Amino acid sequence: DPQAPEWWRSGVVYQVWPRSFADSDGDGVGDLGGVISKLDHLERLGVDAVWLSPVHASPMVDNGYDISDYQDVAPEFGTLAQLDELVAQAHARGIRVVMDLVVNHTSDQHAWFRESRSSVESPYRDFYWWRPPREGHVGGEPGAEPTNWESFFSGSTWQWDEATGAYYLHLFAPEQPDLSWENPAVRQAVHAMMRWWLDRGIDGFRMDVVNLISKRVVPGTPGLADAPVPPGAPPGSYAAPGDETFNGPRIHELLAEMHREVFAGRDAGLVTVGEMPGTTIEHGRLYTDPARAEVDMIFTFEHVDLDSGPGGKWDLRPLELPRLKATLDRWQQGLADVGWNSLYWSNHDQPRPVSRFGDDSPQHRVRSATALATVLQLHRGTAYVYQGEELGMTNAPFATIDDFDDLESVNHYRERVARGDDPEQLLAALRVKSRDNARTPVQWTAGRHAGFTTGEPWLAVNPNHVEVNAESQYDDPASVFSHYRRLIALRHDEPVVARGDFTLLLPEHERLWAFTRRADGVTLTVLAHLSDGELDPVAEGVVASPGAEVVLTNEGTAASAYAPLGPWAARVLRSQD
Ligand code: TEU
Numbered sequence: 001d002p003q004a005p006e007w008w009r010s011g012v013v014y015q016v017w018p019r020s021f022a023d024s025d026g027d028g029v030g031d032l033g034g035v036i037s038k039l040d041h042l043e044r045l046g047v048d049a050v051w052l053s054p055v056h057a058s059p060m061v062d063n064g065y066d067i068s069d070y071q072d073v074a075p076e077f078g079t080l081a082q083l084d085e086l087v088a089q090a091h092a093r094g095i096r097v098v099m100d101l102v103v104n105h106t107s108d109q110h111a112w113f114r115e116s117r118s119s120v121e122s123p124y125r126d127f128y129w130w131r132p133p134r135e136g137h138v139g140g141e142p143g144a145e146p147t148n149w150e151s152f153f154s155g156s157t158w159q160w161d162e163a164t165g166a167y168y169l170h171l172f173a174p175e176q177p178d179l180s181w182e183n184p185a186v187r188q189a190v191h192a193m194m195r196w197w198l199d200r201g202i203d204g205f206r207m208d209v210v211n212l213i214s215k216r217v218v219p220g221t222p223g224l225a226d227a228p229v230p231p232g233a234p235p236g237s238y239a240a241p242g243d244e245t246f247n248g249p250r251i252h253e254l255l256a257e258m259h260r261e262v263f264a265g266r267d268a269g270l271v272t273v274g275e276m277p278g279t280t281i282e283h284g285r286l287y288t289d290p291a292r293a294e295v296d297m298i299f300t301f302e303h304v305d306l307d308s309g310p311g312g313k314w315d316l317r318p319l320e321l322p323r324l325k326a327t328l329d330r331w332q333q334g335l336a337d338v339g340w341n342s343l344y345w346s347n348h349d350q351p352r353p354v355s356r357f358g359d360d361s362p363q364h365r366v367r368s369a370t371a372l373a374t375v376l377q378l379h380r381g382t383a384y385v386y387q388g389e390e391l392g393m394t395n396a397p398f399a400t401i402d403d404f405d406d407l408e409s410v411n412h413y414r415e416r417v418a419r420g421d422d423p424e425q426l427l428a429a430l431r432v433k434s435r436d437n438a439r440t441p442v443q444w445t446a447g448r449h450a451g452f453t454t455g456e457p458w459l460a461v462n463p464n465h466v467e468v469n470a471e472s473q474y475d476d477p478a479s480v481f482s483h484y485r486r487l488i489a490l491r492h493d494e495p496v497v498a499r500g501d502f503t504l505l506l507p508e509h510e511r512l513w514a515f516t517r518r519a520d521g522v523t524l525t526v527l528a529h530l531s532d533g534e535l536d537p538v539a540e541g542v543v544a545s546p547g548a549e550v551v552l553t554n555e556g557t558a559a560s561a562y563a564p565l566g567p568w569a570a571r572v573l574r575s576q577d
Contacts, residue, residue, distance in 0.1 A: 005268035008296065009340070009498040011048035012383045013098065013271075013490050014390075018055050018077055019063060020441045021387055023453035030441070030452070032078035035236075036086050038444075041470060042095060045390055045481070046488040047169040048095035049271070051206045053348055056102075059109050061175040062407060063439075065208060066107040096203035103190050103551075105176040105210045112189075113177050126183045130156070130171035131216070132222070135199070139165055143236055148226045149245075154411040157241070169224075171212060171245060173407060181213040181254055192262040192521030198262070204271035207295065211276040211283075214248030230310075240312070246278040252286055255294035271340055273382075274298045277357030281334035288374075290341035297340045302328045304350055314412060316428040319357065321510050321530060326526055329515075332502040336551050345372060345567075346389050351437040353397035357530075359568065362467070364532065365390050365392055367568035370483040370554035371528045374570040375513050377487050378526045380502050382555045385484065388442050391470055391481035395437040396462045400429065400562055405459055409434040441468040442544060459523065483554055490552055490572070496522045506541055512565075514542055521577040523549075529565035536564040548573040 012400055013445065022034030032055060042050060054064035057072040073080050087097045106113055115124035137144035145158040148166055158167040159174040162573050169178045179186050194205065217223045227239040240405050242571050255274070263270060272295040274287060309315035335341050345353035354360045358368030371390035377383040398404060401423075410432050416426050436459065444466035445451035450465035462468070473479035491497045500517035511531040516525040525548060529535045538544055548561040552572040559565075561573050 006097075007048055007269060008271050008382045010491050010495070012046070012377070012385060013017050013049045013051050013273075013492060014042055014045065014047040015051045015053065015386045016385060017053045017387055017439065020092050020439050020452070020457065022442065022444070023455065023457075026451050026453060026455040027076065028455040028458045029076045031076065033072070033080040036082070036089055037542055039089055039093060039095070042090075043093045044474070045385075045485055046492070047095065047385065048201065049098055050090060050098065051098040051273075051384070054100045056104055057077045059107055059175065061107070062563055066105070066109075066173065066176045067102050067103050068107040068109040069111075071196060084200065091201070096269070096271070097201075098206055098210060099197055099202050099271075101194065101205040101210075102208040103179060103537055104171070105170065105172060105178045105214045112179075112376045116177075117161055117163060117168070120166075123185075124439065126180060127175050129180050129185050129224075130164070130166045131169070131237055132166060133160075133453040137248045139167070141177055147224050147241075147244070148237075148239050149228065149241045149542050154415045156238055168213075171209075171241075178525065179213070180217075181250070182215075182217065187254070187257065187261075189229075191258060194258075194262045198266060198270070202388065203267075203269065204296075205273075206299075207272065207274045209277065210274040210295075211247050211279055211287075211298075212245050213249055214254055216244050216248050231435045235368060242278065247276075247280075247283050252274040252292070252294060255287065256292065259295075261350070272296050277301045281331060284331070284335060285339045288335065291338075297342045299342050299347075299454055300486060301332065302331070307356070311391065313433055314426075316429055321513065322508050324357070325504060325507060325513055328379060329502070329507065331506040332504075335504055336380075336501065341379065342384060343376050343379050343381040344384040344386070345376055346386040346438060347384070348386065349435050349440050350386075350397045352393055353389060355437070356432075359532070360394040364568050365468075366396065366478065366480055367554055368530070369480045371530060371568045371570035373484055373487055374552065374554065374572065375478075375526060375528045375530075377491060378517065378524065378572065379515075380498070380517070383488075383491065388438075390481050390484040391443060391473060393440075393443060394468065396440045398427075398431050398434070398436065401430075402485070403460065404430060404434055404436050406439070409436060443469045445469050454520075478556055486552055494522075494524065494551075494574075495519065496524055500524065511535060511541060512537065512540055512542075523548075523575050523577075525575070526570070527565060528569060528570040532567045534566055535562050545573075545575045548575040 018030050021030040022038050023030050024033030055077040056067045057069035057074050058064045060065050063163045085096050090097050110128045112124050115122050116128050131146040133139040133144040140160040145156045149157040151175050170176050221494040229239045274295040277300045287298050307317050307319040309317045354369040398496040413426050440462045441452035441457050446466050446469050449457050450461045473481035496517050496519045500519035503516045505514040513528045527537050544562045551574045552560045
């Protein structure tokens with residue numbers, strides 16, 4: 001029921017990354033007109049809400065995650081009036097609209113930062129983290145940075161600013177200075193901005209890296225501590241901060257305050273989801289416990305870190321199915337009695353799931369995309385679908401470094417090549433993990449530029465749009481799109497999906513992902529064979545329950561409940577006590 005206050009428990013949120021969704025004016029960049037023009041697609045899919053990645057005014061150093069005006073729309077995306085129209089048209093179809101909230105940092109072009117950097121006397125000075133050089137060092141020289149922290153986007157997190165002779169903190173790009181949430185004026189300004197958006201009619205926020213807003217301040221100057229340097233790292237290297245910035249000492253207080261100041265007393269249907277890398281189950285329970293009133297749910301990262309080694313995201317590791325199952329299972333158990341999970345395979349920062357967790361060869365692409373969707377969405381939690389995932393879009397065939405756009409990829413490549421690493425090996429890792437894989441234009445048709453734009457797309461369209469596109473999938477019951485549609489309908493219609501307990505079966509099995517969901521005498525059994533070949537579930541140890549009926553499958557003609565599973569087959573069984 002879309003009117004229910006907690007619609008999101010059985011609901012599905014569709015993420016639009018506007019730059020690559022649909023272009024309505026032929027400039028090669030997706031825009032709000034494009035989103036409006038595709039509301040039919042979303043309605044047909046059956047999603048409950050859209051999460052719109054940032055469309056705010058921005059110099060686009062990090063594709064909109066660097067906001068220069070929180071209360072305006074970037075001209076390449078459209079106007080505030082169009083955003084209002086999108087909200088109205090979405091609401092008319094029963095689809096809610098969730099905005100991105102990027103307030104760990106602003107753009108360096110935001111008025112607050114321009115003011116802040118202009119003078120040490122500025123009333124905005126303490127909106128950001130300004131610090132003197134390390135004692136005994138000269139500002140701007142290597143090693144003089146206030147801490148040894150390494151930025152998410154390579155290099156130091158500290159930028160020397162000649163004008164006032166101080167460093168400012170940026171956990172991401174230098175053009176993304178971190179706001180100081182220690183300053184009550186920052187908090188009040190952000191809360192006011194959030195209320196302004198809710199008054200405009202939006203339905204909630206996805207909060208960008210919101211668990212980074214409380215930095216661990218230790219008494220004394222500069223008040224921030226070095227991160228531990230991994231053993232064997234050359235002296236003077238930067239180190240990724242951990243407890244110094246993630247889930248800091250005031251984080252729960254700050255989120256509770258935000259909830260009080262912004263959400264209390266408003267429409268119970270509003271939804272909040274905090275993006276929270278580096279979060280433990282213990283913190284996850286605190287963040288999402290309704291009694292604490294912080295956020296409704298969080299995005300965690302453990303399951304998308306399993307194919308990385310100790311060297312971080314570019315240090316490729318093979319993915320082992322038992323570890324993936326165990327990770328999701330731990331979160332299911334951890335947030336079973338309090339709290340709530342978000343379920344996602346992909347977003348604009350992650351490679352395409354069918355290429356990463358499935359098999360994107362022509363032979364297995366459709367089956368593996370649908371098997372993965374089935375498994376994920378029948379866990380307990382709110383399900384997220386990232387644009388193109390519902391079409392089975394794959395990673396892109398990037399040939400050279402010039403084919404990449406994202407600053408994370410490009411900075412990493414440059415820094416490592418300069419250090420003497422092998423360019424071919426670096427490229428191999430970028431092809432697997434670059435965020436650009438998720439950012440190629442959505443494939444609407446088999447035609448020119450996949451129907452994304454009538455102009456020249458800002459990032460090349462994947463040539464496989466000839467086979468993989470929306471138009472060819474709508475009326476094909478065997479398509480990825482049709483399967484997502486049935487799956488979303490099942491989530492809505494079957495209360496056990498939101499309410500039921502979760503039991504993982506055969507946790508050590510390397511090819512079978514099987515679990516049950518149970519509530520009110522109803523049991524759903526999910527069986528997914530995540531590999532080529534054939535698998536007999538009963539022979540592998542699944543106990544057949546009498547009277548189980550197949551309610552969803554990606555196998556085409558319905559097999560019997562416990563028949564052997566073909567390559568990448570997924571089957572959902574329902575039985576009643
Ligand atoms: O991402 C934050 C984050 O922790 C990661 O997703 C990170 O950017 C990525 O894994 C690097 O490998 C959020 C946004 O989703 C991302 O697009 C922004 O670049 C980032 O914050 C800064 O705003």
